[in-house]
Amino acid sequence: MRAAIVGCGGIARVHAESLKGFKGHELAAFADINEDRAREFAKKYHGKAYSSLEDMLGREDIDILHICTPHYLHVPMAVYALKQGIHVFMEKPPVISREQYLELLAVKSSKKLGICFQNRYNPSIIAVKKLLASGESGAIKGARGLVTWSRNQEYYTESGWRGSLATEGGGVLINQSVHTMDLLAYLLGTPLSVDATMTNHHLKGVIEVEDMMEAYYQFEGNKTACFYATTAYCTDAPPLIELFCENMTIRIEDLEVTIYSKDGGVNKLPMEHKERLGKSYWGAGHRDCIADFYDSIETNRPFSLEFQRLKETILLMLGTYESARTGKEIRII
Numbered sequence: 001m002r003a004a005i006v007g008c009g010g011i012a013r014v015h016a017e018s019l020k021g022f023k024g025h026e027l028a029a030f031a032d033i034n035e036d037r038a039r040e041f042a043k044k045y046h047g048k049a050y051s052s053l054e055d056m057l058g059r060e061d062i063d064i065l066h067i068c069t070p071h072y073l074h075v076p077m078a079v080y081a082l083k084q085g086i087h088v089f090m091e092k093p094p095v096i097s098r099e100q101y102l103e104l105l106a107v108k109s110s111k112k113l114g115i116c117f118q119n120r121y122n123p124s125i126i127a128v129k130k131l132l133a134s135g136e137s138g139a140i141k142g143a144r145g146l147v148t149w150s151r152n153q154e155y156y157t158e159s160g161w162r163g164s165l166a167t168e169g170g171g172v173l174i175n176q177s178v179h180t181m182d183l184l185a186y187l188l189g190t191p192l193s194v195d196a197t198m199t200n201h202h203l204k205g206v207i208e209v210e211d212m213m214e215a216y217y218q219f220e221g222n223k224t225a226c227f228y229a230t231t232a233y234c235t236d237a238p239p240l241i242e243l244f245c246e247n248m249t250i251r252i253e254d255l256e257v258t259i260y261s262k263d264g265g266v267n268k269l270p271m272e273h274k275e276r277l278g279k280s281y282w283g284a285g286h287r288d289c290i291a292d293f294y295d296s297i298e299t300n301r302p303f304s305l306e307f308q309r310l311k312e313t314i315l316l317m318l319g320t321y322e323s324a325r326t327g328k329e330i331r332i333i
Helices: 011-020 036-046 053-059 072-085 098-105 123-134 152-155 172-188 286-298 308-327
Strands: 004-008 026-031 048-050 065-067 085-091 113-114 138-147 191-199 212-219 223-230 240-245 248-252 258-263 266-268
Touching: 004 011, 011 036, 011 212, 011 286, 026 036, 026 053, 036 048, 036 212, 048 053, 053 072, 053 212, 072 098, 072 152, 085 138, 085 286, 098 113, 098 308, 113 308, 123 240, 123 248, 123 258, 138 172, 172 191, 172 212, 172 223, 172 308, 191 308, 212 308, 286 308
Parallel strands: 004 026, 004 065, 026 048, 065 085, 085 113, 138 223
Antiparallel strands: 138 240, 191 212, 212 223, 240 248, 248 258, 258 266
């Protein structure tokens, strides 16, 4: 299959590096409004460079499009490609508004739309899912998710789109900590409601979006989760998810899993440490996530992160923002 990337920034390099070892697939073309960046990718990965998505898809026979652009362009570009009969693998977030969510739902296409929630493929998450499925942990009673990272003024002002509600769609939740929120839904099950608050602590007057989001989630089965995310910390600490279960407490810190038993014992699960293709706190699941998407196309099977199968995560994200903006508890499902 022939693949192309639109948006030649930092995350696009992770996608390109992931594809390098895929047999039978060609990374053929790159598009960016800054054509110099597209040319840089084309030179390194032996493809062609274009200054627009439309020009690239008009001239190239492409099977799969990787969307690595600013948030506000994800949905219109996905719609454009899907309507042309092209599979789409899209960086998070899937949408930045309920209107975009409904727009994507309305698209009629036989092609797949996959979303890059790569942390579901982290060895630590895979190990915890197996542990929970075994029944050894007992039922989950509650959880907490923490993301404490650092983003300075230049991160926003030099990008040309971050920090603006219209183009980024939000701040620390939609951009940085949506992966941790997604993992809470993945591990705990169907979300029922959210009560959230958000604010801007360290970049007042610089950005329109939040640098802190706090939420109280209720999930099916009387499970609750406390969620906290900030970009006002002094460094980028590993994200933490903790599951309090009947028989043990499970703590996931990046690619490490620690089990705290009822009798006071502490045990670390043996973990495969896969190569990281981007920043350390992005996890180690990009290559496996992308490979799974490609395999699902080749074998004509469902992909676990297809847009239509991520309803709960998307509505949880949108509901968290609605709750934080209105000051009201929001029902999700």
